[in-house]
Amino acid sequence: MSKFLIEETFSALKEKDEKAFIAYIMAGDGGLSELKNQILTLEASGVSIVELGIPFSDPVADGPSIQAAGQRALARGVTLEAVLEELARIKSEISIPVVIMTYANPVLRLGPDKFADLAHAAGVSGVILPDVPLEQEDEFGAPLAKYDIVNIRFVTLTSSGERIREVTGEAEGFVYAVTVNGTTGAREGFDETLYGHLEHITEVSNAPVCAGFGIGTREQAEAVGAACDGVIVGSRIVNLLHEGKAEEIKGIIPRKSAAGSQSSKNI
Numbered sequence: 001m002s003k004f005l006i007e008e009t010f011s012a013l014k015e016k017d018e019k020a021f022i023a024y025i026m027a028g029d030g031g032l033s034e035l036k037n038q039i040l041t042l043e044a045s046g047v048s049i050v051e052l053g054i055p056f057s058d059p060v061a062d063g064p065s066i067q068a069a070g071q072r073a074l075a076r077g078v079t080l081e082a083v084l085e086e087l088a089r090i091k092s093e094i095s096i097p098v099v100i101m102t103y104a105n106p107v108l109r110l111g112p113d114k115f116a117d118l119a120h121a122a123g124v125s126g127v128i129l130p131d132v133p134l135e136q137e138d139e140f141g142a143p144l145a146k147y148d149i150v151n152i153r154f155v156t157l158t159s160s161g162e163r164i165r166e167v168t169g170e171a172e173g174f175v176y177a178v179t180v181n182g183t184t185g186a187r188e189g190f191d192e193t194l195y196g197h198l199e200h201i202t203e204v205s206n207a208p209v210c211a212g213f214g215i216g217t218r219e220q221a222e223a224v225g226a227a228c229d230g231v232i233v234g235s236r237i238v239n240l241l242h243e244g245k246a247e248e249i250k251g252i253i254p255r256k257s258a259a260g261s262q263s264s265k266n267i
């Protein structure tokens with residue numbers, strides 16, 4: 001597995017005129033022995049890509065639901081290395097791409113080379129490191145690139161036009177567009193300027209653009225997805241899994257994401 005699986009996923013969606021639905025879960029919330037079940041449940045629900053969070057003691061960008069899930073997983077002693085080992089064990093049963101979301105510190109503790117080796121052995125397609133800016137990407141990205149594992153880049157609502165071109169110009173896998181300023185978690189609504197902003201980023205980007213932060217309902221997923229190539233949903237999914245309501249996950253996924261119509265843009 002590698003970035004090519006992400007590329008294939010987006011081409012297949014495009015052919016069907018559908019948008020990507022990326023689900024974030026916290027690895028080890030409920031125990032690492034649950035990971036396989038959780039990923040297979042996401043897959044069966046229609047999720048396109050899994051963003052697998054690693055519990056970390058200082059998760060600067062995580063909102064309350066994700067932080068709580070991280071605390072539960074940390075209490076079980078779940079580490080980056082343990083997650084990658086478990087993934088390596090179950091990878092042959094997973095068909096959708098898995099992208100690891102963690103921070104610079106756990107990767108540095110393991111060493112970027114060892115991290116890349118373990119991620120490769122685990123069948124990981126991409127990595128998201130929200131606290132590593134483009135300027136420091138090479139230190140983490142180069143060992144991963146050897147295995148065609150892609151570093152997923154971020155753009156935010158406050159990125160300048162020049163910064164957007166810089167980030168998205170040679171981006172691979174997909175670009176993570178942050179829909180709000182602040183931490184993760186459900187929101188009532190989005191700024192009206194969001195949709196135009198997303199359309200612009202999608203137009204200039206070399207890679208598909210997926211928007212995340214504050215998306216928790218099917219209506220929001222359709223409205224936001226209509227302006228880019230897909231959406232990322234974290235807190236809502238983490239909460240549903242924790243509450244034992246995994247069957248409700250399919251209710252958030254647009255039935256046919258292309259149905260995200262202009263008329264639902266005010267949600």
Ligand SMILES: O=P(O)(O)OC[C@@H](O)[C@@H](O)c1c[nH]c2ccccc12
Binds near residue numbers: 062183213215
């Ligand atoms: O939880 P939300 O609002 O649905 O947003 C996704 C987000 O949680 C997930 O992508 C994520 C979890 N931790 C992060 C840290 C930085 C950026 C993104 C994330």
